[in-house]
Structure formats: structure tokens, C-alpha cells
Amino acid sequence: METDRPDGRTPNQLRPLVCSCSILHRSHGSASWAQGETKVLAAVYGPKAGTKKSENPEKASIEVIWKPKTGQIGKVEKEYEMILKRTLESICIRTIYPNTTTSVIVQVVHDDGALLPCAINAACAALVDAGIPLKHLAVAICCSVTDSGCIILDPTKDEEEKMKAFINLVFPNTIVSVLPEGSLQAGSEPMAHGIMTSITQGAMSVDDYLHCLERGRAASARLSEFVRKNIELKSTSEASKAG
């Protein structure tokens, strides 16, 4: 089994993660998320009053606008918009603000592979920054399958072009009790992880798909820890500064 990758990573290793919040002045929430060279900037406006005609006014609706790095949006970007909208709708609590619209604008800064998971992570961080009520956080990850059946995580652009198939997965973030010893869950077993979004491209056998799920779920634990630590630090420092 070949374990070497061009940038020196092991098959299960993610690229370095960088996340910044509150970087735009006029938006209600904003976040920038980078995985290696791939970077996405997300801004959230709203909730604003009113809904579009095609939407249900009894619930809050979410509008996603995808901005590519250059040029106009094509079919691929429209598909990304729809996937992102469905994912965000599933994590937001939409009954709290009826007849409102929340706009999420996703600007691609650079694309070096695994763009859609990076955008989902950035949009979730921006929603948290805007104070939108959410059921849980979402972490997204990309797995790919080589011709020899090897599974690697978080491929770059060059690796994506050589892959036989790849899959984008979105998992809910893990849940931690405020007082761990007071948790009502059985033992220390975390809640069962559900899959929120799963999109595959290329030819993939069922065994490969299940292996990708295993690897993706294991890697999402690290992503969850990163997101949680980031938000906790920010929340604590803001409360202490306000006084």
C-alpha cells in the first residue's frame, strides 16, 4: 500500500486548519476557514424580515449565495449552493424566527481541493458568530479512494485529479456535558453520530464507502475538537472583556 503523499502527509492526516471569526464589519456574523491552501470566507446577514414567494413563511428560511474566486457561477457552484442550503437548513432551528430570511454569502478565496467541506465548516462558524440558534454544529470532511483502493483524507487539488472516487461527508459535532460527571447518558458513550450529508463522485464499492465513513467519522472527532476549542476561547474572552 502506497502511503506517500506529495505534501508528506499520511493518509489519515488533515491539512492545517485556521479559523477566524468576526472579520467583517457589516455582517452579523462572519468567519474565515482555511484547510491548507483552500480558504473560504463566509458572512451571515439576518435574520431579516420577510420571505421569498417560494419559501414557507411559517419557518425561517436560509438563502445561500456562492461567490467563486473569479467569473460567474456555473453548474458546479449551483450544486454547491443547493447542498450548502440543505445542510444549513438541517442544523438550524427554524421555528424560532418565522417569516425571516437569513442570508449566507460564501466567498471562495482559494481552491486547492476539498472546497465544499471547507465552505460548510466556514458557514457553520459564521452562523455561530451571528448567534443563530442551532441544533448542533456540523463538521465536514472529504475522503477519496485511489485506484489501488487506498483511502486518503482531505485531498488537495492535484490529488483529486488522480482519484478514482471521493465522498464529501458532514457529521454533527460531538456533544459534551457541562458537568461531565452529571451526564445522564449511559456510561461515557457519546451520542450516536448521524450523517447529515453524504455526496459521492466517481465509482465506489460499498466496502469502500463504509471504510470512508469509518475514516471520516474518526477524523471528524479531531475537527470537532478544533471547532469547540476555537469557539470556547472566543466566548470566554468576550465575556471577560465585557465585564
Next chain:
Amino acid sequence: MREIQLPLSQTQKVRLQKALEQLESLSTKVNSDASVIIADSIHVNHEDGVLKGHGTADLNGEVVATLCGVVERVNKLVYVRALRSRYKPEVGDIVIGRVVEVAQKRWRLEINYNQDAVLLLSSMNMPDGVQRRRTAVDELNMRCIFEENDVVCAEVRGFQHDGLHLQARSRKYGKLNRGQLLTVPPYLVKRQKQHFHHLEEFGIDLILGCNGFIWVGEHVEAKDDMIEDQVSQSDSQVLFPNKNCVSLEEQEKNYTILETRKYISRAANAVRVLSTLGFNITLEIIKGIIDLSLSMNLDIHDMLGSEFCVLVAEKEAERRSSMKKRR
């Protein structure tokens, strides 16, 4: 809402970091055990019949947080106090809004809420102060009272079937003239008994709106204004203060002297410094920053520089630690 984006030099960065760490150590004991992020489960005693408040949800019989913030418990009520969120109105709040629309019998105001607030014609005093029924002529003259993009101060009346209603039934509410409107995150403005402040030594008025809109303007005498107007002007002038005044007398009335304008800008920059640093905005802190800038003979635009912001952070750390020792 932007984070601290000051062009700090290396020395200033170290000083600011030290001041913020001191502030964090002062409040870490209070906040660290209650901080939650989204989907954390909050431990409650289910036998007590706990009420789930804002920012919480029920998930498989367990209380989980839907916002990032601090858990607060008031008797049986458990809720999450979020920091970064829109303004949540409560009855009796003093808010400042901007008129976005003049509709039939009402004005729509933007108050940093997820829908526009409504100020009915019948919910406010007429400019001449006469208490009478509103007629069709008053409806036609609504744009003479408030027009689009005017800044209005009002009080939250409550939620009705068609949205949030405001009222302006006192002379201290109404249209705001000759000043600056600032926008800060709403969590920086605490609810207090007094939100109208008159800084006598500077001759300016300060209104801290609960929705994060802050008004700094020239002082207006609430009671004398009506008497004076009735003496010096005709009724039509009083009824329609928005009309364009061509006469020299009217222009002179709208003029603000340079000294007062400088104080207005200085107070506005003090609020901006506090908002940039993320500190609570109260009257004594604003006064302290103004006095600090005056004692240093600082220019008004230099108040927004990085050196003064670092100095304000250090002074705030000293103030809070001294208050802590005093207890």
C-alpha cells in the same frame, strides 16, 4: 461586528495582551464553569421541573444549548445568555431607531431586530403637545413629523399581532437632531434605570439605547423648548418642524457651535474605543475616557489610534482590579 483590528506595534501588542489577560483573570472564576457552546448538554435536576428558557432546547429529555454563551439559572429558569446575537426587546426598553418607511398611520423603524418595529401615530405625542384625537389631516402630515432616515428615540411598548410596537409618549422621546448615531453590539449596553444622560460640563446629551444604538448630540431642554417655541413662532411652524427653513433666524437656530461639536465628536470616539475593545459601555467609563483624552491634550482623531486604545485597556484593567479589592 469586527474584532480588534488596530495597527499595533510590538510594544503596544504586549501591553494590550497583558491588560486583556488581567481582565480575563479577574472574571475567569465567575465565567469559566458556566460557558457553553452549541449542543452542549446542561445539567439540571429533572425532579424540580426546570423551565427551559432562551437559548436552550429539549433533546431526548435532556436540556441542550442552542447558542454559545453563559448559562444563567434563576430559580427554576435555565437560559443561555448569548453575547453575539441580535437585540431582544423587552417591554420598557429605551431604543433608538431609524425610520425606514412611512406607512398608513404608522412609521416603521429599524432597531437591530429581526423585523422592523412599528410606531403608531396614536402612540406618540403631537409636536404641539396638544392631547387630542388623530385625524386624517394628521395622517397626511406624518412626513412632516418623521420622514425616512430620521433618528427617533422611543420605548418598547410590547408585542402585538403585527409585530413589535413602540411608543413615544413623553417629551424626552421623539426625533433626535444635531448629533451622531453610533452602532455597537447590544450586549455591551447593560440595562439600567437611567439611559438618558446629560453631560453638563460638555453641554451634550447621551442616550444609550438597549438595542446597541447610541446617540451623542447637543443638549436639548425638554420643557423650555415648547414654551419658547410658542412664544417665538406661529402654530404652523411648531406643527411641522421638518419643513425646510430658509430664514436666517431658523438657520441660526440649527447651528451648533464648534466647541459643542468637538465635545460631541470626542464623546462619540470614546464610545467607539469601548466598542473596539469590547468593553461594557456605561456613563462613568465614557466620562473617564473623555477626561483622559482631555487631560492628555489629545486631538479628537487621535482617540481612535492604537496608543490611546491600549492606554484605555490598561486603565480599565486598573479600575476593575481596584473595584475588586474594594469589595
